[in-house]
Amino acid sequence: MDSFPAPALALVEKMHAAAAADPQRAIAFQGAPGANSHRAAMEYAPDCLPLPCFSFADALDAVKEGRAGCAMIPIENSQAGRVADIHFLLPESGLSIVGEYFMPIHHALMAVGKGPFEAAFSHPHALNQSRKYLADRGMVPLSYIDTAGAAAHVKELGDPRMAAIAPAIAADLYGLDIVDERVEDTEDNTTRFVVLASQPLDPATLAGEPAITTFIFEVNNVPAALYKALGCFATNGVNMTKLESYQNGASFAATMFFTDIVGAPGDPAIDRALEELAFHTKELRMLGTYRQARVRG
Numbered sequence: 001m002d003s004f005p006a007p008a009l010a011l012v013e014k015m016h017a018a019a020a021a022d023p024q025r026a027i028a029f030q031g032a033p034g035a036n037s038h039r040a041a042m043e044y045a046p047d048c049l050p051l052p053c054f055s056f057a058d059a060l061d062a063v064k065e066g067r068a069g070c071a072m073i074p075i076e077n078s079q080a081g082r083v084a085d086i087h088f089l090l091p092e093s094g095l096s097i098v099g100e101y102f103m104p105i106h107h108a109l110m111a112v113g114k115g116p117f118e119a120a121f122s123h124p125h126a127l128n129q130s131r132k133y134l135a136d137r138g139m140v141p142l143s144y145i146d147t148a149g150a151a152a153h154v155k156e157l158g159d160p161r162m163a164a165i166a167p168a169i170a171a172d173l174y175g176l177d178i179v180d181e182r183v184e185d186t187e188d189n190t191t192r193f194v195v196l197a198s199q200p201l202d203p204a205t206l207a208g209e210p211a212i213t214t215f216i217f218e219v220n221n222v223p224a225a226l227y228k229a230l231g232c233f234a235t236n237g238v239n240m241t242k243l244e245s246y247q248n249g250a251s252f253a254a255t256m257f258f259t260d261i262v263g264a265p266g267d268p269a270i271d272r273a274l275e276e277l278a279f280h281t282k283e284l285r286m287l288g289t290y291r292q293a294r295v296r297g
Contacts, residue, residue, distance in 0.1 A: 003054045005152035007174050008032040012052050019051040019068060026051045027195075028062035028071040031123075031146030034170035036105060038148065040193045041072040044101045054145070056085060060093040063198055070098065070197040077105070078190045080125040087216075087246050087258050090196070090287060097214050097288030099195035105129065107184045108168045110151055110176040113160030117179075121150035122165035130165050132185045139163070151176055195290075203264040203289045210292035211264040212241075215274075218248065218256050218283040225280060226257075232276035233261065236269045241296040256283075262296060264289045 004012050011033040019026035027044075028051040029037035041050050051068050053059040062068040073090075076082045090097075107126055111117060119140040120127070127134070127141040134141050144150035144164075151170035154162050163179065164170070171178045194214075203211070219225035233240050242260035263270045265286075278284050 004032055004052075005149060005156045007155045008052075008149065008152040011173065015050055015052055019049045022049060023067050024069040025049045026062070026068035028053050028059040028068035030054070030056045030059045030073070032148040032152050032170075034148035034151065034167060034173045035146045036103070036167055036191065037072055037074060037146075037193070039167055039169065040074075040101055040103045040191075043103065044072060044099070044193070044195065056089055060089060060095060060196065063095055063196060064093065070195050071095070072101070072193050072195055074125075074191050075194050076192050077125055077129065078188060079184075079186055080128040082244060083125065087244070087256070090194075091216055091285060093196065095196040095198060096200035097194045097290055098197045098201050099290050100212065100293045101193045101195065102294050103191055103193065105184060105189045105191050106167070106182055107147070107165045108171060108178050109133075109163050109165055109180040109183050110168075110171040110178050111154060111160065111163040112158055112176060114177065115163070115179060116161075117163040118161045120163045120165050121153055123147045123150065126165050129184045129186075129189055133183045148173070200286075200288050201290055203266050206264050206289065206291060207266070210262070210295070211289055212260050212262060212292045213264055213270065213289040214242075214258075214260050214287040216256055216258050216283075216285050216287065217277060217281045219281055221282075229257075229277055229280045232273045232280065236273040236276075238263060238269055238273045239296070262292070 026049045027041040059071045063071045074083050119142050121142045121144045147166040148170040150164040151166040154164040155174040239262040244258045248256045
């Protein structure tokens with residue numbers, strides 16, 4: 001908690017106290033109050049108690065330790081791609097994905113003055129999403145751990161040459177002036193969040209509903225291993241909507257794949273595909289089955 005900028009600390013302490021009184025209603029998120037993850041939690045579950053955490057690991061620990069009923073974590077952005085470290089943190093957390101939420105992302109430029117500005121603080125993804133806007137104005141992008149934290153940091157600095165890129169709500173929370181709105185470079189800028197809980201959903205409870213199943217796997221280190229693994233889904237008519245690779249360890253020989261498919265275990269086609277996949281992999285770990293929030297394709 002002490003790592004948050006001073007202007008955010010009072011809000012953080014108040015939210016932590018409320019969550020401690022009713023932890024099952026709490027949704028942990030990474031960032032200071034006013035971050036996009038805060039917005040996502042309130043839109044996903046308007047009656048929740050938002051629990052700000054300094055890092056993604058802290059947010060996941062809050063669920064594991066029973067201080068929050070679930071966590072709301074961004075996993076990918078339509079413009080900036082996947083969120084760093086999430087592919088490592090999710091499998092290691094022992095938590096399960098129980099939901100997803102897609103949120104349009106709109107950034108505002110805010111400061112203690114009206115400009116001109118030399119630089120703007122924000123999360124690296126927000127800076128990437130506003131790269132052209134900043135370049136056109138000659139503003140240096142400065143990385144900060146989250147968007148709302150960047151706004152609180154600019155308030156704490158009190159330097160009229162510095163600005164922050166953050167959700168408009170952060171300007172209200174920290175007493176900053178909104179200098180410009182909609183500073184993201186694309187109009188369809190969207191982030192996908194996943195909801196993590198200590199217990200998985202039973203796929204049977206999703207019968208008849210569109211579902212997504214997420215898992216990771218590591219193929220055997222033999223020629224055409226990935227080709228054979230993907231064939232398990234093609235031959236069974238299972239739609240794979242996400243396949244991302246990442247390295248597990250420093251050997252660069254153990255490639256892990258983070259995968260989403262449409263459907264749920266219990267469906268004969270899904271069961272056949274996963275059974276065949278297990279034959280071609282060294283590791284197969286389910287991360288969760290949950291309601292599909294947006295139709296793929």
